[in-house]
Amino acid sequence: MDYLHDGSFEGALTGIYQMFHNRARIETDQLLDAKTYQMNLWCSYEIVVSDRDQAYKVAKSIMDTFGEEGFKVVLYSYLYESSDYGTLLFKFLKRAYKLGGNAITCLSDDAIFNIYKLYRSVVRESHLMLGIxxxxxxxxxxxxxxxxxxxxxxxxxxxxxxxxxxxxxxxxxxxxxxxxxxxxxxxxxxxxxxxxxxxxxxxxxxxxxxxxxxxxxxxxxxxxxxxxxxxxxxxxxxxxxxxxxxxxxxxxxxxxxxx
Structure with missing residues (x-):
């Protein structure tokens, strides 16, 4: 199943909420930006309507479990503007909740590292821009x-x-x-x-x-x-x-x- 959100951070978090509650499968289900989505005859999809309450619940859960630094990783990686950010975030959270509060330091895990790479790229360029x-x-x-x-x-x-x-x-x-x-x-x-x-x-x-x-x-x-x-x-x-x-x-x- 492909879940399609509106491209906003709130939309991505809403999609995460719905995927978790629909027991989405980490191997095959994807959360994608509807604006860049390529329709496929063989794939079913569901439109995610942004919901502030659902997005807030996901954000609060991330903050409570992984702290401000964990939420910063999630937010900054969104600013990378990767077309498959939603899917990467879903895999990241699935794995991170199993590993617990220190999950963002487990960079040997592919699901954690893939989001962390986006985060580090954004941090590097933001520091550069402060100077130039x-x-x-x-x-x-x-x-x-x-x-x-x-x-x-x-x-x-x-x-x-x-x-x-x-x-x-x-x-x-x-x-x-x-x-x-x-x-x-x-x-x-x-x-x-x-x-x-x-x-x-x-x-x-x-x-x-x-x-x-x-x-x-x-x-x-x-x-x-x-x-x-x-x-x-x-x-x-x-x-x-x-x-x-x-x-x-x-x-x-x-x-x-x-x-």
């Missing part, structure tokens, strides 16, 4: 950062910047997924965001970026330049939004003609 995200100052004293992470990270890196930049107004824009984290000076929140086609940068922004590029160029030791090593530490896919790897922004004409 670049903010640009807009004309209304709002700081704007755009990026295209491999995984869905915005909701887990936003609290860091809400703490570090609590005296600023800022936006973190995931241009790949069309979602943004907004901070209004008191709290942050997520919401869909369209492409910013009319960004108005402050008069000072180009100057700051030029200074940063000069600093980056001058601290480099010419004799020790190693592009291959640099790409190993900073994969080229992240260079698109790095100030030191891009052209300096030009303030729009509207910035220099305002009263």
């Amino acid at each position: 995200l670049r903010f640009a100052q807009l004309d209304k004293d709002i700081f704007y950062a755009q990026y295209e992470p491999t995984y869905d990270l915005t909701g887990i890196i936003a609290p860091h910047f809400a703490e570090r930049l609590k005296d600023q107004l800022w936006v973190i824009h995931d241009t790949k997924r069309g979602i943004g984290a907004f901070y209004d000076g008191q709290k942050w929140f997520l919401q869909p965001i369209d492409a910013f086609e009319q960004l108005q940068f402050s008069k000072e922004e180009a100057k700051y970026q030029e200074l940063w590029k000069r600093y980056f160029d001058h601290i480099a030791i010419a004799e020790r330049k190693n592009p291959k090593c640099q790409r190993n530490f900073m994969p080229q896919k992240y260079w698109k939004f790095l100030t030191e790897k891009t052209f300096v922004l030009k303030p729009r004409e509207a910035d220099t003609t305002r009263n």
Whole structure:
């Protein structure tokens, strides 16, 4: 039996609840995203309708059994956006409940390790983004950062910047997924965001970026330049939004003609 959920975290947890209560078989039953599901003449399927109460019961059970760290593994692995996340989670929980509270440390078990791999990938990239995200100052004293992470990270890196930049107004824009984290000076929140086609940068922004590029160029030791090593530490896919790897922004004409 294939169980099809709506792709949300709540939908996946609802599917887990129903699979456990329907005594799904770990060998053959799957929990899949309905949006990417390939219909098969020989396979029966059931649509999972997201249910907040059922999802909450699963989340509470995970938290009670495996603690906050265990729930973090489950949540972060969802942010990997694997098409078979639901099936991997079902196998993980089936095995983990048998092993008990320390199950997330049993990495020699395939069912545990398969979820943990997704979790570690998300953690690694989220830590990287805390260091390489670049903010640009807009004309209304709002700081704007755009990026295209491999995984869905915005909701887990936003609290860091809400703490570090609590005296600023800022936006973190995931241009790949069309979602943004907004901070209004008191709290942050997520919401869909369209492409910013009319960004108005402050008069000072180009100057700051030029200074940063000069600093980056001058601290480099010419004799020790190693592009291959640099790409190993900073994969080229992240260079698109790095100030030191891009052209300096030009303030729009509207910035220099305002009263």
